[in-house]
Amino acid sequence: MSPSTPTRVSRFQRITQLLMATCLGVMALAVFVNVVLRYGFGSGIAASEELSRLLFVWMVFIGATAAYPAGEHMAFTSLVGLLKHRRVPMLAMSALIRLLVILACALMGWGAWQQVIVGLNSHSVVLGYPTALLPLPAFLCAVAIGLTACVELLRMQPLDLGHSAEVE
Numbered sequence: 001m002s003p004s005t006p007t008r009v010s011r012f013q014r015i016t017q018l019l020m021a022t023c024l025g026v027m028a029l030a031v032f033v034n035v036v037l038r039y040g041f042g043s044g045i046a047a048s049e050e051l052s053r054l055l056f057v058w059m060v061f062i063g064a065t066a067a068y069p070a071g072e073h074m075a076f077t078s079l080v081g082l083l084k085h086r087r088v089p090m091l092a093m094s095a096l097i098r099l100l101v102i103l104a105c106a107l108m109g110w111g112a113w114q115q116v117i118v119g120l121n122s123h124s125v126v127l128g129y130p131t132a133l134l135p136l137p138a139f140l141c142a143v144a145i146g147l148t149a150c151v152e153l154l155r156m157q158p159l160d161l162g163h164s165a166e167v168e
Helices: 008-041 047-067 077-085 090-119 136-154
Strands: none
Touching: 008 047, 047 136, 090 136
């Protein structure tokens, strides 16, 4: 593969960065316009707060989804340190940590999905969007990270902490 050919990960990172930048830009513009209208003209845009909240939630979970394959999430360094003292092979450590990630994703996804179902029948006060759009990014994030961890587990990839952090 030539250096000019982007990999799937870099394309994925660029797309997620673009989505997060779009969310942040729209949020900043909405809040700025609302502040100017409120303090300058005594009126405001009611939808600004609701839109900003929705975009912030989506931006956070898009970022969390993008951070996992890049190795930018917090690492279980204390668990790795504990297992190193017991002379557990690195492959077994990697499998255990990925199983814990998959379990955490399953729990988060299950809870988020329950909230999506509850939100299908209710709508936001000002904009009128289904409130299921608030927990939906948490569900999608849990699914994406869980699937990524499953693929890494099945490929038996050794754990890459992404840094040379000291074990606490």
